[in-house]
Ligand SMILES: [Fe+2]
């Protein structure tokens with residue numbers, strides 16, 4: 001196998017996603033990469049690092065549930081009640097670990113962005129925020145408030161992340177599904193900052 005750690009990073013990330021994902025989800029990955037690059041530019045963040053994180057964010061998404069749990073166990077990733085109930089919640093943390101192990105990624109903010117993209121996290125950094133939002137507003141996303149969220153994403157990243165978290169919590173409540181505590185805490189953190197502004 002060629003040494004992917006020596007490849008141009010974007011090329012290696014693209015290859016990892018392409019070989020692990022269906023055409024449909026790889027398409028989503030590329031749309032998130034384009035969206036995050038654009039949003040990163042608007043908000044003064046590094047578009048290349050944002051794109052790189054986006055290419056990897058869903059790389060583990062199509063693993064079977066059992067494999068998430070096995071890998072999480074082998075790699076010592078935290079597994080709580082929500083992850084045991086719904087192992088696909090681990091696709092971010094597992095993808096971050098794949099990036100580290102297979103591509104030698106050491107950029108902590110990139111790894112955090114990949115790790116946190118599903119649930120968010122209180123105190124999440126700008127790269128995490130921009131990827132979280134881009135994932136929710138890429139051009140093929142289609143839900144009633146997406147237009148408003150797309151506009152907000154260009155003006156106010158934190159506001160867009162808060163809005164998106166509120167939406168996902170409400171969605172879970174409608175379906176009587178639990179929300180991951182990290183999402184509830186991330187929203188509280190963003191709202192605290194909104195009030196303080
Ligand atoms: Fe994802």
Ligand SMILES: [Fe+2]
Pocket residue numbers: 028032057058135
């Ligand atoms: Fe995604």
